[in-house]
Amino acid sequence: MARSRSEGDWWRTAVIYQVYPRSFADSNGDGIGDLPGITARLDALVELGIDAVWLSPFFTSPQRDGGYDVADYTDVDPLFGTLADFDVLRDRAHALGLKVIIDLVPNHSSSAHPWFQAALAAAPGSAERGHYLFRDGRGEHGELPPNNWQSVFGGSAWTRVDEADGKPGPAERGDRARPAEAAGTAGAAAPQKAQWYLHLFDSSQPDFDWTNDEVKELFRGVLRFWLERGVDGFRVDVAHGLVKKPGLPDYTPPADGGSAGGAEPDVPYWAQPGVHEIYRDWHRVLAEFGPDRILIGEAWVEPLSKLAEWVRPDEMQQTFNFAYLETPWEAAALKKVVDDSLAAFGGVGAPSTWVLSNHDMIRHTTRLGLATPPPQGEGIGPRSEAHPDDAVGLRRARAATAFMLALPGSAYLYQGEELGLPEVIDLPDGARQDPTFLRTGGESYGRDGSRVPLPWEAAKPSAGFGPPRSDGSGASWLPQPEAWASYARDVQFGVPGSTLEFYREALAARRLHRLASNELVWLPPVDAQPDDPQTLVFRSGAITVIANTGPNTVELPAGRVVLASGPLGTGTLPGDTTAWIEA
Numbered sequence: 332m333a334r335s336r337s338e339g340d341w342w343r344t345a346v347i348y349q350v351y352p353r354s355f356a357d358s359n360g361d362g363i364g365d366l367p368g369i370t371a372r373l374d375a376l377v378e379l380g381i382d383a384v385w386l387s388p389f390f391t392s393p394q395r396d397g398g399y400d401v402a403d404y405t406d407v408d409p410l411f412g413t414l415a416d417f418d419v420l421r422d423r424a425h426a427l428g429l430k431v432i433i434d435l436v437p438n439h440s441s442s443a444h445p446w447f448q449a450a451l452a453a454a455p456g457s458a459e460r461g462h463y464l465f466r467d468g469r470g471e472h473g474e475l476p477p478n479n480w481q482s483v484f485g486g487s488a489w490t491r492v493d494e495a496d497g498k499p500g501p502a503e504r505g506d507r508a509r510p511a512e513a514a515g516t517a518g519a520a521a522p523q524k525a526q527w528y529l530h531l532f533d534s535s536q537p538d539f540d541w542t543n544d545e546v547k548e549l550f551r552g553v554l555r556f557w558l559e560r561g562v563d564g565f566r567v568d569v570a571h572g573l574v575k576k577p578g579l580p581d582y583t584p585p586a587d588g589g590s591a592g593g594a595e596p597d598v599p600y601w602a603q604p605g606v607h608e609i610y611r612d613w614h615r616v617l618a619e620f621g622p623d624r625i626l627i628g629e630a631w632v633e634p635l636s637k638l639a640e641w642v643r644p645d646e647m648q649q650t651f652n653f654a655y656l657e658t659p660w661e662a663a664a665l666k667k668v669v670d671d672s673l674a675a676f677g678g679v680g681a682p683s684t685w686v687l688s689n690h691d692m693i694r695h696t697t698r699l700g701l702a703t704p705p706p707q708g709e710g711i712g713p714r715s716e717a718h719p720d721d722a723v724g725l726r727r728a729r730a731a732t733a734f735m736l737a738l739p740g741s742a743y744l745y746q747g748e749e750l751g752l753p754e755v756i757d758l759p760d761g762a763r764q765d766p767t768f769l770r771t772g773g774e775s776y777g778r779d780g781s782r783v784p785l786p787w788e789a790a791k792p793s794a795g796f797g798p799p800r801s802d803g804s805g806a807s808w809l810p811q812p813e814a815w816a817s818y819a820r821d822v823q824f825g826v827p828g829s830t831l832e833f834y835r836e837a838l839a840a841r842r843l844h845r846l847a848s849n850e851l852v853w854l855p856p857v858d859a860q861p862d863d864p865q866t867l868v869f870r871s872g873a874i875t876v877i878a879n880t881g882p883n884t885v886e887l888p889a890g891r892v893v894l895a896s897g898p899l900g901t902g903t904l905p906g907d908t909t910a911w912i913e914a
């Protein structure tokens with residue numbers, strides 16, 4: 332039976348499930364997930380017990396970065412279906428009581444976007460070029476990039492435009508960006524210096540110039556288009572990157588991978604103060620459609636007190652808590668990040684969010700089984716030094732999930748974590764599609780390992796991801812490992828102790844006991860030797876939550892066990908296990 336749609340501040344306590352459309356469910360046998368595939372599986376998400384789905388991009392796109400390279404913001408890529416398919420999905424989701432959040436990618440478009448194509452065809456200094464960040468190169472003929480910024484995906488953040496014939500430079504045609512010294516000149520006869528355009532990500536993802544009023548108007552229109560179409564919110568991609576520091580000064584990130592993060596106090600392309608004016612503007616656009624629509628920021632900004640600026644009352648409603656995601660499975664570190672999160676977000680009247688996995692991260696089942704996880708984006712593959720302990724990883728992942736789902740606020744799940752899926756490490760190099768892998772010449776494996784299509788039905792081809800492929804070639808766009816069928820939804824559903832049943836029980840108990848809206852009150856650790864506590868204990872209404880992050884078994888407080896992330900002893904809680912007790 333359909334649950335009624337919650338009203339008011341539904342998002343303050345919501346469990347939001349991320350669907351990565353190309354890997355969720357394929358309806359037509361082309362090996363790529365699509366919108367009808369998602370619609371057909373929404374019942375399974377209701378049975379899981381979530382409140383909302385967030386769909387990663389399904390818009391018209393050349394798919395150079397899994398759809399985060401948008402060529403038309405108000406249409407569906409034929410790969411995924413049609414606008415009519417989206418309407419069916421939205422209606423079915425709403426009828427089932429699920430909210431629908433879509434991805435908005437405002438920092439950059441695809442190079443196939445008509446505005447960028449027009450910019451390439453137009454002259455330097457033209458209105459068309461003004462939509463993006465074209466600049467003259469340095470050096471006598473402009474043969475050097477305008478500054479030293481590096482792409483998050485590797486290589487220079489600039490690609491040269493060949494003005495002599497009006498065609499884009501080599502990187503635009505799909506090669507790696509050329510090193511500056513080999514870039515050549517615009518030609519002796521060229522009347523002006525060569526121009527370059529900025530792309531903080533792939534060369535197929537040119538950055539918009541957010542000081543341009545037409546860019547601002549374009550996105551107001553995109554927001555209204557989808558709001559009128561009934562979406563409940565937007566997850567805003569790279570929400571810390573839209574505004575660049577005037578003059579685009581050189582910046583050298585610290586050696587430990589800072590270019591992808593936002594930790595430094597003044598990075599000229601991250602967390603510039605001007606971004607907040609954009610979100611205040613969007614807040615007003617959403618308010619035209621009532622109080623229930625939301626903006627969620629994907630902002631890699633530290634510390635949490637600064638990130639909280641994104642969710643001030645007149646800006647976004649939520650922002651991802653990557654500090655939480657990146658915290659190791661250690662009691663003291665977890666307690667600190669929870670306290671810091673509640674203080675920072677609570678200080679501006681926003682709920683904290685919690686997340687352990689997404690399509691950009693090594694799945695937490697694998698990550699928590701690594702002694703030292705690699706930096707975000709680097710990924711893991713056959714040549715990596717790090718080797719996960721799968722059993723430890725799954726045990727910790729379930730314990731970490733049980734801890735997360737008991738915290739006050741809103742939680743994000745990533746498709747497949749409810750099946751206990753690990754990161755796929757041994758994808759063949761030739762199958763990998765992440766631009767990170769391609770732009771670093773394979774040095775970074777990138778994120779494909781978290782994006783392998785889901786197993787639904789063990790006995791079927793492609794483990795039920797879709798019907799057999801119509802062209803008779805491989806099964807799915809990224810190959811599923813042989814073991815994938817053993818994780819299929821149908822072999823876990825209704826099976827006590829399975830990871831899927833554990834998630835279903837956790838989500839039902841979270842709802843029943845209102846854990847997301849209760850106040851969290853820490854209780855003393857229950858370690859036998861309390862000098863270096865390994866346990867985290869807190870009270871939430873009638874429930875006591877105990878997470879044991881260490882290896883030693885500890886005593887369980889008396890009471891009824893509402894949830895356990897793994898087998899319990901008699902009156903005891905083994906290592907790497909979390910329990911919820913009703914006393």
Ligand code: NOJ
Nearest residue numbers: 396399532568569690691
């Ligand atoms: C963040 C998205 O989650 C990621 O997948 C994408 O590659 C970058 N932003 C660029 O859009």
Ligand code: CA
Nearest residue numbers: 357359363365
């Ligand atoms: Ca398909």
